[in-house]
Amino acid sequence: xxxxxxxxxxxxxxxxxxxxxxxxxxxxxxxxxxxxxxxxxxxxxxxxxxxxxxxxxxxxxxxxxxxxxxxxxxxxxxxxxxxxxxxxxxxxxxxxxxxxxxxxxxxxxxxxxxxxxxxxxxxxxxxxxxxxxxxxxxxxxxxxxxxxxxxxxxxxxxxxxxxxxxxxxxxxxxxxxxxxxxxxxxxxxxxxxxxxxxxxxxxxxxxxxxxxxxxxxxxxxxxxxxxxxxxxxxxxxxxxxxxxxxxxxxxxxxxxxxxxxxxxxxxxxxxxxxxxxxxxxxxxxxxxxxxxxxxxxxxxxxxxxxxxxxxxxxxxxxxxxxxxxxxxxxxxxxxxxxxxxxxxxxxxxxxxxxxxxxxxxxxxxxxxxx
Numbered sequence: 001x002x003x004x005x006x007x008x009x010x011x012x013x014x015x016x017x018x019x020x021x022x023x024x025x026x027x028x029x030x031x032x033x034x035x036x037x038x039x040x041x042x043x044x045x046x047x048x049x050x051x052x053x054x055x056x057x058x059x060x061x062x063x064x065x066x067x068x069x070x071x072x073x074x075x076x077x078x079x080x081x082x083x084x085x086x087x088x089x090x091x092x093x094x095x096x097x098x099x100x101x102x103x104x105x106x107x108x109x110x111x112x113x114x115x116x117x118x119x120x121x122x123x124x125x126x127x128x129x130x131x132x133x134x135x136x137x138x139x140x141x142x143x144x145x146x147x148x149x150x151x152x153x154x155x156x157x158x159x160x161x162x163x164x165x166x167x168x169x170x171x172x173x174x175x176x177x178x179x180x181x182x183x184x185x186x187x188x189x190x191x192x193x194x195x196x197x198x199x200x201x202x203x204x205x206x207x208x209x210x211x212x213x214x215x216x217x218x219x220x221x222x223x224x225x226x227x228x229x230x231x232x233x234x235x236x237x238x239x240x241x242x243x244x245x246x247x248x249x250x251x252x253x254x255x256x257x258x259x260x261x262x263x264x265x266x267x268x269x270x271x272x273x274x275x276x277x278x279x280x281x282x283x284x285x286x287x288x289x290x291x292x293x294x295x296x297x298x299x300x301x302x303x304x305x306x307x308x309x310x311x312x313x314x315x316x317x318x319x320x321x322x323x324x325x326x327x328x329x330x331x332x333x334x335x336x337x338x339x340x341x342x343x344x345x346x347x348x349x350x351x352x353x354x355x356x357x358x359x360x361x362x363x364x365x366x367x368x369x370x
Contacts, residue, residue: 068235071235072187072195072197072235075187075233075235075236075237076187076189076195078237079172079187079189079233079237080140080193081139081140081170082107082108082169082170082171082172082237083105083106083107083108083140083189083231084105084106084107084108084115084137084138084139084140084145085097085099085102085103085104085105085106085137085138085191086102086103086104086105086106086117086135086136086137086191087102087103087135087136087137087138088103088134088135089133089134089135089136097136097138097144099138099142100192100193101192102138102191102192103120103135103191104117104118104119104120104191104229105117105118105189105190105191105192105229105231106118106137106161107172107231107239107242108169108170108171108172109160109169109171109255109258109259109262110169110171110259110262110263111167111168111169111171112166112167112169112263113145113162113163113164113165113166113167113169114160114161114162114163114169114259114262114263115137115160115161115162115163115169116153116158116159116160116231116242116255116258117158117159117160117161118157118158118190118191118229118230118231118242118244118245119157119158119159119229119244119245120157120191120228120229120245121157121245122157123152123157123159125152128150128151128152128159129150131147131150131159131161132146132147132148132149132150132161135147135161137161137163139169145163145164145165145166146163146164146165147161147162147163147164148162148163148164149161149162149266150162151267151268152268153250153258153268154268154270154369155248156244156248156250157229157244157245157246157248158229158242158244158250160258160262160268162266172233172237172238172239173238173239174238174239174252174253174255174256174259175234175238175239175240175252176252177217177251177252177253177335177338178333178334179234180200180203180217180219180240180241180251180252181200181203182199182200182201182202182203183199183200184199184200184234184240185197185198185199185234185235186198186199186200186221186232186233186234186235186240187232187233187234187235188224188230188231188232188233188243189230189231189232189233190228190229190230190231191228191229196224196230198221198222198223198224199221199222199223200219200220200221200222200240201220201221201222202218202219202220203217203218203219203220204217204218205217205218205279205282206218207299208278208283209276209277209278209297209298209299210276210277210278210279210299210335210336210337211275211276211299211302211337212272212273212274212275212276212277212294212311212336212337212340213270213271213272213273213274213337213340213369214337215250215251215253215254215337215338215341216279216335216336216337216338217251217335217338219241219249219251226243226247228245229242229243229244229245230242230243232249239252239255240252241254241255242255253337253338253341253342254341256341256342257270257271257341257342257344258270260343260344261344261345264344269344269345269368269369270345270368270369271340271341271343271344271345271347271366271367271368271369272309272310272345272366272367272368272369272370273309273310273311273336273340273349273364273366274305274306274309274310274311274312274367275294275296275304275305275306275309275311275316275322275336276296276297276298276299276302276303276304276306277294277295277296277297277304277322277336278294278295278297279294279335279336280292280293280294280295280321281293281330281331281332282332289321290321290323290354292323292329292330292331292332293321293322293323293330293331293354294321294322294330294336295319295320295321296311296316296317296318296319296320296321296322297318297319298318303318304317304318304319305317305318309367310364310365310366310367311351311364313364313365314351314362314363314364314365315362316351316353316362316364317355319355319356320353320354320355321353321354321355322336322351322352322353323352323353323354323359324350324351324352325339325340325349325350325351325352326349326350327350340366343366344366345366345367345368346365346366347365347366348363348364348365348366349363349364349365349366350363351363351364
């Protein structure tokens, strides 16, 4: 009798093993997802089942870290074609420049020869005028450039130099303001081939009442304590902004205005709309105001609409709510000052606004920031 049961037991055992293997295979495929394919080497984590299951499963964490390291390395290699070294000019045919020890670092701004230099110390207007005779720039291909013009950016230690005979500098795209957000990974590049990886911790309005002619956002880093000038990029190598030696930041919307002016006039002629305003998308509580737009309001002693400014000449008044600039709505993603930075002095804008509940339009011709 026992001998007759042995085949039955063996058959039952075999079917049990097959059923277990089929169940494990089904679970493997199901947890891998439709696109995961058949992977007989995956580890099955039973902790992911039942009421203790977490809502997010992170797989291959080590591989993610390695991929970021590779991306950072690729970005650094790519950025070197855009960054130049600034050196004190030496006289004579025996001049030598240490490529690892520049005085300062520059960023190619335009293909026709403009470079933005992160000056490592305070500099006067008279000193800026003398820079073409005192400094040279060297690119990644070891090409030496003479300087034929130098301009100082307002309220910072950034200098714009024009390189003689430069015709094809490698320039980079500027990041849109809407894409500059907390949590963005950024790569900071300093002179001497130094790079730091950080993230943006915050982006907030600089004040309740803002100027249309000054970038409205304050951007902060998570970890890096700025002790020298840096150019700032995302991990795609696009320009986020620049930080001077005192920690003052120029963001990409401001740089956009500089780039446009240098290309058009070889000067730093920045556009002026001429108003102070309250960003309604950043406040709440007054039911008389809409949820978005720019309410023209005085800022201390500074009038809501500057006398003889662009907006005043177009008839705009205190209390007007600007809703659109050339058809683009003013909201939490499109701040008035950021929109104005996309234009140049002399440009004409179609401005939509509300006055006493009535929608109207006017044309504003931008002037130059003084």
